[in-house]
Amino acid sequence: MFDALARRARAATERRIAKGEVRTLWASTPILTLPILARCDRLLGLQSSSLVFNTYYITRSFDINLILLEGAFRLTRSRWCLSVFRRLVFAWALLRFDVFHYFYDRGLMLSEGRYGINSEEVDLLRKSGKRLYTYAYGADVRTRETTLGLGQPNLCQECPQPGKYCICSEELLQSSLKPLAKGATAQLAMGDMLAYVPGCRDMHYWPIDATKLAAPPVAFRSGETLKVAHAPNHGHFKGTRLLINAIERLASEGEKIELVSVQGVSNSKVIGLFGASHIVADQFVAGFHGYTALEAMALGRPVLCFMRNDQMMIDPATCPIINTRPEKIYDVLKQCLRGEIDLDRAGQAGRRYVEQHYSPEAVAARLGQLYLDTANLPADLNAKLRARVTDLMKGRAEAAPAQI
Template sequence: MKKNAIRVLHGPLETANQMGTLVKGLNCHGVHGRSVNLIKSYLNYEDPYRLEKLWRPGATQQEILAFLKNECMDQFDIFNYHSGYRTFTHGYADVQLLKSEEKPLIIHHWGSEVRVLETALQTNPYAVVKGSFSAGHIDNMLKLLSKNIRYCVVQDMEIYQYVKDYYENIFVVPVMIDLGDYEMDARESDNDRMLIVHAPTDTKIKGTQAIVEVMAQLKDEFAFDFKLIKGYSHTEAKKLYKQADLVIDQLHLGIYGMVSIEAMAMGKPVVCYMSDFMLDHYPDDVPVINANADTLRDVMKTVLRNKDALPDIGKKSRKYVEERHDMLKNSLEVKRIYEQMLS
């Protein structure tokens, strides 16, 4: 670790590989970052910068608080929370402890834990939320967190609208990937029939039922193969994206997500619903093929009739990700936020 390097502990939840990717990028910029992920998923994201020493499994809240105070308080300059529906302890006792010790705190909100349907519908007529928490629960959570945490990072203006009335300082930093992990697939497709894939990490949010129905209807008119990528690890899923000619992401959120970004980084054209609200906040050259639940059938007909246009869209997609979602660029923005917090 470099002398005078900023030291940051991240946790407690991984979302779409964003915590791990951010920590990796920060370490490239001389920030000593370590992460704690308390809930593992079948996606099995790599976690090379995890905090090696941790409290014992089944530790009580008091044991966790003691660990943070004795093993982390002096070892880290900043504590960067991810998600918010839970922290290292229940009831945000750890947040209150760190605040009482005047440790700088920042939180990344990634989506589902702050989305309120009533708010979402104001800018997105197709909005669907996971429904895990009521609007009242989310309001209470954000009030408790923002009482102790002054700094917040969101990925885009869609998430910004849910947190804008709570935090003192809010920054928009797009999600990021390590471009070195995603090779641009510039070769001609060796699929005899066009391969279209869809990865339903959440079938309700993704609009999977409508996607499956539309693809089944189009089978009578067009020759293509359609595959659901479900239950695979992140590494396995990436291999399947690479084999595809087209990726369908989601039909409800109004934003393109990590599946879209990963596919675009490989030079794969993507179909995804982007709301008019978000189109006003994206660059004009966003190369995503826009479709919602009502237009998907017609959009896919156009795509299947104009397959020759897809390679050019794929090339533009890779360039777009390089400009907007590069881990090295975006993690540097977060480092600058840390420097502001410590100044």
């Protein structure tokens, strides 16, 4: 059945491409950026949708949200029924879309293990002439051996239960990556995730629309109470205890400082918390910033984060993140309290940084170049893509404010 479907799906893709049409699908890990990435593709003139089967508390705003159907099949407690449902969704997508974007942990069909895209799915995408791009978000590729080899600090040192939060095992990771060696058009990663995917393409793929967020000045003066925002999903991986220790030490010395922390809340509440604070503490163990750091910078808030090296930054020369090793959190916060760091200047620099490098237009330009380099599209389609990438890059250059 699937062989006949693959032939029909290949023919459908060939017809669309011959007409100058390309349809892309971003699925199915319910990450906040998924619908924004689909929007990036639309900026390139492609037809694109995001699809999920379930959602986190952060957001439910996806183009195709199958949570109710997924929930109904899960209520049957039959893996066979759920598997049939997922295969039907995959068959529909195979006929409808030409380019598939997955994270390493799952596709549309049920995974064969805890992490990984179903190998049969990868094979069918290849047979159907689809382009498959895979991306890392962290836990889907992070192994203990490689993480410990990064040096100190690292996430595995702080992990309370190895095997629970990440793929952990090198053997499991290689099993997950093996089908992609021939099946993926390109494998991508960024920041600390580059270490786990050998031969991957280094590309920052977290878009944020700063135009939807206000960035008022940081109204803090020495002698006032410094409000430090922190929004960890797993505190042990963010260095939360280290931040708390530093703030409690400063408070015991009579310093006016307040930690405002939330977790397990919607993204809109996190945004509100950041906007009402003077500074945002991101993470101090991984060696790379999280998406919350981009949100904070888009709000014009200075960010404290440990950055392991220059490879963690898209532009080390202009990155305004205040690089803070775990043992320096106390010292850096004290500098902020004394007014030795211009928080407003750092915050506004952060806003410029995300506008320049992480706007939907900036990420769209990078995706366009990715397609030009790897998708093997016809010359006329490539010419249109190249023109669109040029326009997007030109628009970014014209919109970029002068550095102060």
